[in-house]
Amino acid sequence: MPDTIEEWFHLYERDLTSYLIYFTGSFDVEDYVQETFLIALQKQDSFHKRSHPRTWLISIARHHVLDTYRRKKVWERLMPFLYSSPPVQASLEAALIATDDQHRLYLAISKLSARDRDVVILRGILELSVSETAQVMNCDTNHARVLFHRALAKLRKSLEEVSYEEA
Amino acid sequence: MKKPNDDLEEKLNRLPTFTLPTEQKARILQSLQCDSPERKKYSFRPFFVCAALLCIAFLLFVPLRTNLSLTGDGPLTISPDKELERFLMSPRQQEVLGIEGRFAMLGSIKPFVAEDWRRGAKMMLFFWGEPAQLVDKPFRLEAVHSNQTITLAEGVLSGPLNDSEDAHILTRFAPFPEEGRWHVKVYVNDQVFETFDLEVLPPFPKTEHYTLEDSPAELETGKEVDISIERFGESKKVIQVELQNKKGKVIDKQWFTEEGEFIDARESGILHTFTGKLTFPKKGTWILVIDGEKTQPFKN
Numbered sequence: 001m002p003d004t005i006e007e008w009f010h011l012y013e014r015d016l017t018s019y020l021i022y023f024t025g026s027f028d029v030e031d032y033v034q035e036t037f038l039i040a041l042q043k044q045d046s047f048h049k050r051s052h053p054r055t056w057l058i059s060i061a062r063h064h065v066l067d068t069y070r071r072k073k074v075w076e077r078l079m080p081f082l083y084s085s086p087p088v089q090a091s092l093e094a095a096l097i098a099t100d101d102q103h104r105l106y107l108a109i110s111k112l113s114a115r116d117r118d119v120v121i122l123r124g125i126l127e128l129s130v131s132e133t134a135q136v137m138n139c140d141t142n143h144a145r146v147l148f149h150r151a152l153a154k155l156r157k158s159l160e161e162v163s164y165e166e167a
Numbered sequence: 168m169k170k171p172n173d174d175l176e177e178k179l180n181r182l183p184t185f186t187l188p189t190e191q192k193a194r195i196l197q198s199l200q201c202d203s204p205e206r207k208k209y210s211f212r213p214f215f216v217c218a219a220l221l222c223i224a225f226l227l228f229v230p231l232r233t234n235l236s237l238t239g240d241g242p243l244t245i246s247p248d249k250e251l252e253r254f255l256m257s258p259r260q261q262e263v264l265g266i267e268g269r270f271a272m273l274g275s276i277k278p279f280v281a282e283d284w285r286r287g288a289k290m291m292l293f294f295w296g297e298p299a300q301l302v303d304k305p306f307r308l309e310a311v312h313s314n315q316t317i318t319l320a321e322g323v324l325s326g327p328l329n330d331s332e333d334a335h336i337l338t339r340f341a342p343f344p345e346e347g348r349w350h351v352k353v354y355v356n357d358q359v360f361e362t363f364d365l366e367v368l369p370p371f372p373k374t375e376h377y378t379l380e381d382s383p384a385e386l387e388t389g390k391e392v393d394i395s396i397e398r399f400g401e402s403k404k405v406i407q408v409e410l411q412n413k414k415g416k417v418i419d420k421q422w423f424t425e426e427g428e429f430i431d432a433r434e435s436g437i438l439h440t441f442t443g444k445l446t447f448p449k450k451g452t453w454i455l456v457i458d459g460e461k462t463q464p465f466k467n
Contacts, residue, residue: 005199010463013192018184027313030191037199052414105178124179127413127452152175159175 005041012054015126016061022121023065025110032068036061055132058122062136108158116151123148180450184466186369188313188345248350248364256293257331268295270353270361271332279343280382282370287319287340293332294324300356301334302326307354308340310365312347324355343367374460376400380440383453383467391444396423396457398439406458410445413452413464419445 016036020029039060040047047056109120122133123144134144187195251264256271265271271293275286292308294301301324308319319341324334343349346369353361371379380395396408403425410419423443430437447453447467455462 006196009192009196009199012464013195014184014186014464017187021185022182027185030187030195033187033191034195034198037195041199101178102182105182120179124176125182125184127180156175 005037005044008040008053008057009037012057015054016057019058019121019126020061020065022109022125023062023118032061032065035064039064051135052132055128055135058126058128059136059138062118104159104162107162108155111158111162112151112154115147116154119144119147119151120155124152177450183347186346188315248362251363251365256329258329263293265293266361266363270294270363274340277385278368278382279340279365280368280371281343281346284339284342285380287342290320290338290340291328292320292336292338293328294334294355294360295332296334296355296360298326298333304334304356306336306360307357309352309354310343310349311352312343312345312349312367315344317341317344319351346370369465372455372462372465374455374457374462377406377457377460379455379462383447383465386447386467388447388449388467391446394423394443394445395426396441396443398441398458399436400439402428402437402439403441403458406441408443408445408458409456410447411454411456413454415454418448418453421445 013033016033017029020032021027024032036057040057043060047053051059109117112120118137119133122128122136123130128136130141130145130148133148134141137144137147139147186192249266251266251272253262253264254267254271255261256263256273261273262276263271263273273291273293274289277286279286292306294306304324305321306324307321310317310319320338322336322338324336326335327333328335346367349365349367351363351365352359368382368384371382373379376398378397378399380397386392386394394408396406398406405422405424408421408423409417411417421443423441426440426442428437428439450467452464452466454464
């Protein structure tokens with residue numbers, strides 16, 4: 001297992017970047033990736049190898065993004081006229097249009113709730129195991145399993161809607 | 168029995184993953200190397216609060232902005248363009264990639280791979296149009312992706328090589344620095360002649376001394392496939408290659424034998440090629456340990 005944060009960066013940067021891009025719907029994730037590794041660097045002593053470093057890093061990234069969103073939401077409530085709901089970023093769509101199927105799938109994922117989207121990204125796209133997903137989402141494994149199955153059902157429905165809208 | 172969701176899970180798994188551009192990665196690595204673990208977490212908090220208040224005060228006086236920070240300027244702003252198609256070019260019935268009657272490329276049959284120079288090393292480009300507007304005129308191929316533009320090739324067009332086209336040029340492409348969808352603009356005489364999109368595969372998995380010569384995405388799964396690996400450095404008769412899943416479990420372990428050596432025209436060094444067989448059981452995330460050196464995780 002690599003010992004330095006630089007090795008972790010080489011090994012898990014792609015997972016973190018992918019998670020953050022799908023989760024935020026934006027390619028502008030450099031700051032999040034950097035902050036995640038800086039936080040990990042500070043907390044490295046508290047990492048006792050109970051979980052896989054990848055799971056640990058994704059948890060940090062997830063908390064960091066949610067924390068930023070929460071703060072942003074406070075400001076949104078205070079000054080709603082400054083904000084508009086974030087649209088699906090056209091550039092991300094463009095990068096995904098390898099096939100029409102993938103395009104539709106991405107649109108369907110973007111229509112899911114944050115929690116469903118989270119579990120779909122972790123289990124479905126990044127292929128984390130049920131227990132790893134549970135660790136990241138801070139819930140028990142049964143709950144993570146149920147969440148994923150429900151999210152897949154919703155995703156299937158959302159896919160049908162997307163196909164219907166396109167038709 | 169197959170679960171009904173299997174197909175959907177497979178599709179999710181095939182969605183692309185992303186990596187930061189090289190310069191962003193370098194910046195982060197630099198910050199990690201500079202930043203000691205004792206970094207004071209909250210030392211800049213008062214500064215950030217002041218800065219945030221100032222920004223908000225500023226925003227009150229500027230026209231409303233539709234997107235802030237998270238969904239702001241994405242690196243890709245170009246809408247998708249057409250893709251090239253394969254067709255046969257008379258009189259030699261060569262398979263080319265292009266837009267019939269306009270532009271075609273004869274080179275590697277395989278897709279381009281990021282950071283790779285081999286597949287674009289020898290490219291014949293064909294043009295169709297008004298001969299007077301093409302022959303002896305300067306051409307340039309520019310590729311755009313994530314707010315970066317590179318020149319793939321440039322030069323001066325020659326007359327037809329066969330009877331079928333109106334101009335041609337033998338050239339080489341600069342490597343694409345990143346994977347993903349690249350938007351290519353073909354200029355002739357500084358005017359846009361044609362545009363199209365190209366899908367560039369992720370870089371070949373590599374270690375300090377070894378580079379795979381096949382793109383994992385092109386390898387068949389569930390059966391033994393031939394794989395070539397290139398070594399930069401001294402010769403070795405055999406090397407051991409281990410295929411691990413993303414959790415580090417060994418899935419396949421094989422010996423690869425040296426096939427021959429080549430001169431690397433770019434760096435004047437000697438390259439050794441090793442061949443062997445590996446089985447990727449399915450699509451997923453994998454790591455190769457080549458002669459004790461580990462690649463970064465990659466998807467097939």
